[in-house]
């Protein structure tokens with residue numbers, strides 16, 4: 001495997017300075033003999049053996065003394081870094097083993113409510129990997145990347161058409177960044193009219209990013225209560241709207257999976273106070289191609305391209321959160337935006353909108369995520385997009401009805417693409433909590449639903465099967481959830497409390513893991 005020269009492989013002298021941790025036994029186990037598959041995957045440090053390597057570079061022909069001159073001595077480390085030394089074979093095996101312990105949308109049903117963990121067609125990855133797209137540098141002059149500009153301009157046109165808006169920025173890297181962008185646009189619009197309202201209204205069922213973005217944008221978040229239907233309490237909203245309110249952030253369908261049927265009255269109440277209506281597009285999957293936020297009265301719309309269209313997400317990225325706006329907000333959009341060159345048909349250039357709030361992301365956003373969304377939209381076409389929404393809703397409604405009688409539905413209106421069940425009855429009779437159910441469901445081969453969100457539902461399980469699952473898969477998920485409840489009634493919750501028993505690790509201290517980060521291997 002090792003061929004070619006041996007540039008800068010640590011020499012014996014350097015190796016002797018590599019901390020002893022690479023050769024020292026760890027946890028009572030000799031580093032050179034990790035017990036694979038017995039008690040978890042060893043770290044690369046434990047797999048390390050001095051002098052072993054999985055790379056080979058050509059000789060550069062640059063003599064060592066010249067290299068030393070090229071890099072000033074003060075920038076050279078005294079010793080080689082204590083990196084693990086492993087062969088390519090061991091490295092690939094290590095990461096392959098780790099990857100097979102994870103669960104992903106490629107493994108199966110992932111009904112994690114609000115996150116829209118649908119299967120992402122491989123076609124979109126193939127398009128994003130095309131050299132004409134992937135090999136461009138964002139600093140290339142406009143005339144060399146006309147295809148990219150045309151594609152981004154067309155994507156903007158489609159997103160505006162889908163949302164019923166006039167113009168968009170493709171820069172934001174995720175929904176949360178889209179929220180901040182939208183709120184900064186809201187602020188710029190009010191300021192351009194000599195106003196400085198200080199509050200933004202958000203429903204009590206809102207996603208956590210909403211109040212966080214409101215605070216980041218310098219506004220005070222004011223909560224609007226939900227009524228007994230699980231919808232915005234219209235009377236309460238009318239009481240809260242005032243001159244000091246910049247806008248209302250809403251997702252429709254909302255976070256309990258219900259369509260805000262009073263949306264026209266909500267929009268009228270907000271607009272009457274000269275405030276703006278912001279659409280959190282994370283739930284667009286339920287209505288894409290069927291109804292448009294712009295037609296409901298929304299002024300600012302963010303989309304989560306990774307949720308509604310096609311980019312595998314989770315684990316923190318990468319995503320894309322374009323923000324589309326009505327005509328009156330277009331001059332404030334972040335830039336530059338791709339626009340046609342006047343008098344030169346089919347040619348584009350980057351243009352800064354007149355009163356732009358400035359850049360919100362380096363270059364042009366996560367461009368290859370944009371390419372995936374474009375491929376996905378073209379592959380589905382105008383007839384395919386509403387089909388996505390209808391199938392997503394059908395799958396959720398089927399699953400919800402199968403669970404009726406066993407699980408509670410605190411807000412029992414007709415659900416859209418997701419629904420929120422409560423396992424309170426099960427907790428009362430068996431002590432089994434939503435968390436236990438979720439862990440037990442892992443043993444049945446499914447990713448758990450979202451738990452304990454939204455906060456207004458006790459023992460919440462937020463289930464979003466998505467449109468990509470077959471009727472057989474949705475039925476299997478229903479049967480698993482019913483069987484777990486029946487089992488708990490029988491064994492008093494013993495199995496659920498012990499779950500998961502089929503995974504490499506069992507229950508972990510999740511709060512502890514998040515709050516006391518230990519990201520460095522210390523032996």
Ligand SMILES: *Cc1c(COP(=O)(O)O)cnc(C)c1O
Nearest residue numbers: 114174175176207209280282304
């Ligand atoms: C996912 C989500 C967000 C945040 O979007 P990211 O792309 O994860 O930043 C905001 N609101 C709702 C309702 C969501 O589900």
